[in-house]
Amino acid sequence: MNSPIVTRFAPSPTGYLHIGGGRTALFNWLFARGRGGKFLLRIEDTDRERSTPEATAAILRGLTWLGLDWDGEVVSQFERKDRHAEVAHQMLSRGTAYKCFSTTEEIADFREASNASYAVFRSPWREADPTTYPDAPYVIRMKAPRTGETVIEDRVQGTVRFQNDQLDDMICLRSDGTPTYMLAVVVDDHDMGVTHIIRGDDHLNNAARHKMIYDAMDWPLPIWAHIPLIHGPDGKKLSKRHGAVGVEEYQAMGYPAAGMRNYLTRLGWGHLDAEIFTSEEAMKMFDLDGIGRGPARLDFKKLENTCGHHMARADDAALLHELTAFMAVAGLDPLTETQRDLLSQALPFVKTSAKTFPQLLEKANFSLIFRPIAIDAAAQASLDTVSRGILKSLTLQLQNALWSKTELEPILTAAAAEAGIGFGKLAAPIRAALAGRTATPSVYDMMLVLGRDETLARLAEAAE
């Protein structure tokens, strides 16, 4: 039996949850959940200058909204700093690392002297005799091999080779005793038992350095899968000028989480003709081989379309629940009991044509407004004297009607015939009366949701 799969998402808490990070988390989640494995969460907060608890909270909120649940406690990388230091010292005693007393000034001078800011720094302390060590602060550097090559077997990018003379002796432990990212990731991934590392391909080069640390400690290698970054619609690296980059912004725009997951899964991953699917279905299909090698562009039109499918298929109660949550983050007034009741009755038919929550609210607007109904200019145009008269007589005819579509249909049809107009001509003033606008759901659907009393009241009001 194979060892259980363990994946992780390891964001640094310096801001909101980036949409690209959300997708990375999603891929890790799908992969682990689809194979009975574990999905862990670790906050890479070793940079004390830039890490904030607010950012951590925002990241957790974003993941929670996306529906990506993690196993166990959230790991704080910073809190593991003693363990990192311990490993650095183990490397020292294994002879795979050394103390370097070069100061940042000396390194800067070296770069300046070599007239190239990108020159590879070679520490003079690499082979120094410990008896010559000064009583001064030092960093612990990896004693990286200088010849040969380091080969990464990446599940997305394939075999990637690095010439070792291109790599420097990276710092593992800073002079203040805190670990650098390079050391911390490896130690944490090892200790947490991470078997598969799925992350952005901006880390592909780092993987070579990471491998050197695994090798230095004689630790088994994880399986790497470096996924391409997400780009904006123009093909450039996604940035704020493209609009929404934070996951929570998508929530605020009203995209349902299930649609968001579906869209993000298909962004950079494909499996035959699979397009619309639930997360459960995605877990069964998702595999590393299906991940594309090129960066994918965000396409809001397709996002919307995907969300539309999920909106239409959503369970009414769950949809109402998510809509309520959306209204809260969007800063909208909470629904009154009456609104909630009418809205849930409207949901079955308004959800089939809405793609986002604002659209859903827009289509269900008739169920949320109160008398007197504000009638916009376009709708007002259909309320001339003639149609007001028709509405008035219709009000009387509906007085004792049984309130079902089969009963209402013949009444409205007859009313149109009697007035010598087509049904469309009759529907327009009814829309105006019931919804105050020209674009509404079917007049029958609205009448049924509103009920006899409210319908008659609105018709009478418009007929005045």
Added chain:
RNA sequence: GGCCCGUUCGUCUAUCGGUUAGGACACCAGGUUUUCAACCUGGGAAGAGGGGUUCAACUCCCCUACGGGCUGCCA
């Protein structure tokens, strides 16, 4: 500068040496219709460029172009 990665319709992708290069979004044209949508049908649309390897290349190799990443006592 060096090193690394990428490149199939406008977009997301399928294809894993032999297909009329498939699907989806978007777009265009019809249809349905009680408005807006939604929905249905049809259509146009692709292997970055150049060399190889092979009976055969989108698929394998090389070069170029373009895009991206790394090159920190950031992650």
